[in-house]
Amino acid sequence: MLFNSIDFAIFLPIVFALFWLAGKKGLVYQNLVIVISSFIFYGWWDWKFLSLLLLSSGMDFTLGLFINQQKTDQRRKYMLYLSLLLNLGMLVFFKYYNFFIENFIEAFKFFGHSIQPNTLNIILPVGISFYTFQTLSYTIDVYRKELEPTKDPIAFFAFVGFFPQLVAGPIERATNLLPQFYTQRVFNYDHAKDGLRQMLWGLFKKIVIADNCAEYANMIFNNYEDHTGGVLALGALLFTIQIYCDFSGYSDIAIGTAKLFGFHLMRNFAFPYFSRDIAEFWRRWHISLSTWFRDYIYIPLGGSKVSTFKKVRNTFIIFIVSGFWHGANWTFIFWGLLNAVYFLPLLLLQKNRTNLGIIAEHSIFPTPREFVGMAVTFCLTVFAWIFFRAENLNHAWGFISGIFSSFSQKHVLSDIYVFVFGKMGIVLTVLVTLFFVAEWFGRRGQFALENIKNSVSNVMVRWMIYYTIAITIFLFAGREQQFIYFQF
Amino acid sequence: MKKFVLRTLVFLLPLAVIGWFVFSLADGTTDALYARFTTPKQSSLIIGTSRAAQGIVASELNRSLNRDDIYNYAFTLGHSPFGPTYFESIKKKVDSTSSNGIFIVSVDPWSLCSKAETINKESEFSEQERALNTPFVDLNPNLFYLLEHYDNQYAQIIFDKTKTKLPLYLHNDGWLEVSITMDSAAVQSRTKEKIVDYKKQCPPNSVISENRWGYFKKTIEYLDKYGDVVIVRMPTGKEMLELEQVYFSNFTTRIQSFCSENKLKYLDMTDGSSKYQYTDGNHLYAPSSMQFTKELADRILMN
Numbered sequence: 001m002l003f004n005s006i007d008f009a010i011f012l013p014i015v016f017a018l019f020w021l022a023g024k025k026g027l028v029y030q031n032l033v034i035v036i037s038s039f040i041f042y043g044w045w046d047w048k049f050l051s052l053l054l055l056s057s058g059m060d061f062t063l064g065l066f067i068n069q070q071k072t073d074q075r076r077k078y079m080l081y082l083s084l085l086l087n088l089g090m091l092v093f094f095k096y097y098n099f100f101i102e103n104f105i106e107a108f109k110f111f112g113h114s115i116q117p118n119t120l121n122i123i124l125p126v127g128i129s130f131y132t133f134q135t136l137s138y139t140i141d142v143y144r145k146e147l148e149p150t151k152d153p154i155a156f157f158a159f160v161g162f163f164p165q166l167v168a169g170p171i172e173r174a175t176n177l178l179p180q181f182y183t184q185r186v187f188n189y190d191h192a193k194d195g196l197r198q199m200l201w202g203l204f205k206k207i208v209i210a211d212n213c214a215e216y217a218n219m220i221f222n223n224y225e226d227h228t229g230g231v232l233a234l235g236a237l238l239f240t241i242q243i244y245c246d247f248s249g250y251s252d253i254a255i256g257t258a259k260l261f262g263f264h265l266m267r268n269f270a271f272p273y274f275s276r277d278i279a280e281f282w283r284r285w286h287i288s289l290s291t292w293f294r295d296y297i298y299i300p301l302g303g304s305k306v307s308t309f310k311k312v313r314n315t316f317i318i319f320i321v322s323g324f325w326h327g328a329n330w331t332f333i334f335w336g337l338l339n340a341v342y343f344l345p346l347l348l349l350q351k352n353r354t355n356l357g358i359i360a361e362h363s364i365f366p367t368p369r370e371f372v373g374m375a376v377t378f379c380l381t382v383f384a385w386i387f388f389r390a391e392n393l394n395h396a397w398g399f400i401s402g403i404f405s406s407f408s409q410k411h412v413l414s415d416i417y418v419f420v421f422g423k424m425g426i427v428l429t430v431l432v433t434l435f436f437v438a439e440w441f442g443r444r445g446q447f448a449l450e451n452i453k454n455s456v457s458n459v460m461v462r463w464m465i466y467y468t469i470a471i472t473i474f475l476f477a478g479r480e481q482q483f484i485y486f487q488f
Numbered sequence: 489m490k491k492f493v494l495r496t497l498v499f500l501l502p503l504a505v506i507g508w509f510v511f512s513l514a515d516g517t518t519d520a521l522y523a524r525f526t527t528p529k530q531s532s533l534i535i536g537t538s539r540a541a542q543g544i545v546a547s548e549l550n551r552s553l554n555r556d557d558i559y560n561y562a563f564t565l566g567h568s569p570f571g572p573t574y575f576e577s578i579k580k581k582v583d584s585t586s587s588n589g590i591f592i593v594s595v596d597p598w599s600l601c602s603k604a605e606t607i608n609k610e611s612e613f614s615e616q617e618r619a620l621n622t623p624f625v626d627l628n629p630n631l632f633y634l635l636e637h638y639d640n641q642y643a644q645i646i647f648d649k650t651k652t653k654l655p656l657y658l659h660n661d662g663w664l665e666v667s668i669t670m671d672s673a674a675v676q677s678r679t680k681e682k683i684v685d686y687k688k689q690c691p692p693n694s695v696i697s698e699n700r701w702g703y704f705k706k707t708i709e710y711l712d713k714y715g716d717v718v719i720v721r722m723p724t725g726k727e728m729l730e731l732e733q734v735y736f737s738n739f740t741t742r743i744q745s746f747c748s749e750n751k752l753k754y755l756d757m758t759d760g761s762s763k764y765q766y767t768d769g770n771h772l773y774a775p776s777s778m779q780f781t782k783e784l785a786d787r788i789l790m791n
Contacts (some may be wrong), residue, residue, distance in 0.1 A: 006635055187489045470503050475643035
C-alpha cells in the first residue's frame, strides 16, 4: 500500500480507530492491531511475500532467544553467524543473485571462457533490505548484550512489521523501537498534531515536488542524447531534488504516522542539502542507514581509532557497502566509491567533524564561507546522483560527457530557459523555490514545519498555511511515481 | 483524543468541499474520456474505438433518425477494443429498463486484435488496468474516475475550462471533437506516423484474437436484448484501408457472414472512404464526421 494512495487514506483512519480502541483492552491488543494491520499493509502489494517477512521475523525472534540461552561466547557467536547467514542469504538471493551470476559470466568471458549458468526470474520483495537490516540489528544487539531478547512474539512481529516504516525505513534499531512495544501508549494531542503536520509536509514533498520533478528528470535521463549540456545538468539537478523529496518525504510520512500511534521513530534526514561539507552531508542523509553502518560495520572494523591506512580502508568499505545496499548495479557501487573519494580529503585532514551544528544557526543567511561550502557540497552531490540515477555505467558516462561536451556553448542558458519555461512551466519552478525557502527557514526543526508554532503565532495564519499546502498537494500533484527507495 | 479527531475533521471538511468543487468543474474540456462516465445510463449507444468516438456525431444521428437517446460511448483502441473491460463497461452504461434502443457498433480488425505473444495469457487484455474499469459510469462528478484515472494535475481542470480553444473537446452527446491544424504538410506527417505505428500492430505482431471475437459476440448478444444492433465498418484513409485489406484480407467476409447468421444489419461504409477528410489517415476530420453521420443515418433508414 502506498502512502500517497486512496487505499492508505481509508486504511489509516480505520487502523487509528482500532488501535486506540484496542488500547482500552490492553497492550497486547494494541500490538496485535499493529501486527495485523502491518501484514495487510504489506500484503496489499503481494501477499506471497508476506511469508518472507514472517519467516524473517520468526527466525530472528527464535535466534534472539537462542543466543541468550547459550552458555559460552563461542556458541553465542555461532548463533549470531547463523542469523547473519540466514538474513543476508535471503537478501543476497532475492537482491543480488542475478547480479553475481551475470558478472561471473562477464568475468569468464573476459578470460576467454563461456559459461551459461541459470539466471532466475526473481522479483525483489519490497522493503527486504530495510526489514532485514532491522531484524539484524536485533540479533546483533542481543549478541552484544545491549538488549534483552524479547519473549513476546507479538511485540517482536510488531517491531519488524510496523507498517509506517516497514518498506522504506527509517531502519529502526531494536534498542529504540522494540521497547516502545512493551509500554502502554497514551494518546498525546500535541504529539499526534505534530505527526499530522509532518505527514502533510512529507506528502507535499513527495506528491508535489518529487513526482513533478521526476517527470522531467525521467524525460531528460531517458533521452539524454537528445538534450544539450545545460538541459542535462538541469536533469541532474531535478533528480537531486526528486530523490531528496521522494525519500525524505516518505520518511516524514512514516515518522508522522508513527506519531499518531504514540511511537517515536528515529530521524532520517536533517536538511542534507544545506551541508557545508560531504561529511556533514552523510551525517544528515539517510541517517538510519548511515548510523547502522557506523554501529555495525565501521566501529567493529576499528572506526577512526586505527591507523590512517585502516581508516581509509574502513571508509571505503562503508561507502562501497552502502552503495551496494542500494541495488545490484555497478552504478550504485560507483556512487558509493565516488562519495568515499569526496570524503577522503576531509578524513585525511581530520576535518570530517568540523561542521557539527546547524548552518547559520543564529542568523538568517549563511556566511560567505558557509555558502561556498554549501554550494560546493551540493554540486558534488548532484554529480554523484548521476551515477545513482543512471541505468548503467555507460549511461552515466554518456550523460556526463553530454553535459561537458556542450556546456560551454553559447546557447546553454537559452536551452535551460526553453526547457524550464516551455516544458516544465513556471509553476513547478516557483513551487521548488518556495519549498527550499521553507526548508531553509525550518532547518532548526526536525522537519520544516516543526517550529511553525514559534514563527507564526496566529492560529488562523497557521491554518491558512496548512490549507495552502494541502490545496497545493491536491491541485498540483505530479503523476504518481513509485517511491524510489521501494526498489531497495 | 476527541479534540484531535474533531479538529482533524474540521480541517478536512473545507478541503473536501474544495475538492468537490474542483471535481464538479470537470466536463468535456477535462480529457477525452471523462464526460462519458458522468452521463446517466443510456438506452442507445455508439460502440467502438476512436474512429467511432470522433467520427459519429450522436446529436446529428439523433436528429437524422428522429430520436433523442443515442449516445457516443466509443473510446480509443487502447481503451475499448472488444474484451471483458469494454463489455462490462457497456453493461453498466446500458439502461436495462429500455428495449427499443439502437446500438451502432463500429468494427475494424484492430479492435479485435491482440498482441500475438499475449494471446490466451493474463496480459492479453491490457486495457483492464485502464480507465474503462472505473466502477461507476454514470456519476457526476465521477470521483472514482478522477481519483484513479485522471492523468493530469487537478489544477488543469480549472485551467482548461478557461481556454477558448482546446485540441480535444468531448461534447454532451459523447462525440469527441478534435481540432488540429489541417494543412497538407501536417496531415501528411500525421498520416505517415499513424501508418508506421499501425504497421507495427499488423500480423504477425498482432492477430485477430478468438478471445476478443468471443467478447464481440457477447457484446452484440447483450445489446440485442435492448434494441436493434447495427454493425458499421467506418470509412478510413486510403493507406489505412489498404493496410487492413492486405493484413486482414478475410475480415470483411467474416464480419459479413457473422451478421447474416445473426440477422444483424451490416453497413460497410469503407466504399465511400475517399469522400472524407482525415486528420491522420485514420480518423475523420470534424466536418467530415458530420457528413458521414448524415450518410450513416440515411443508410440505416434505407435498410
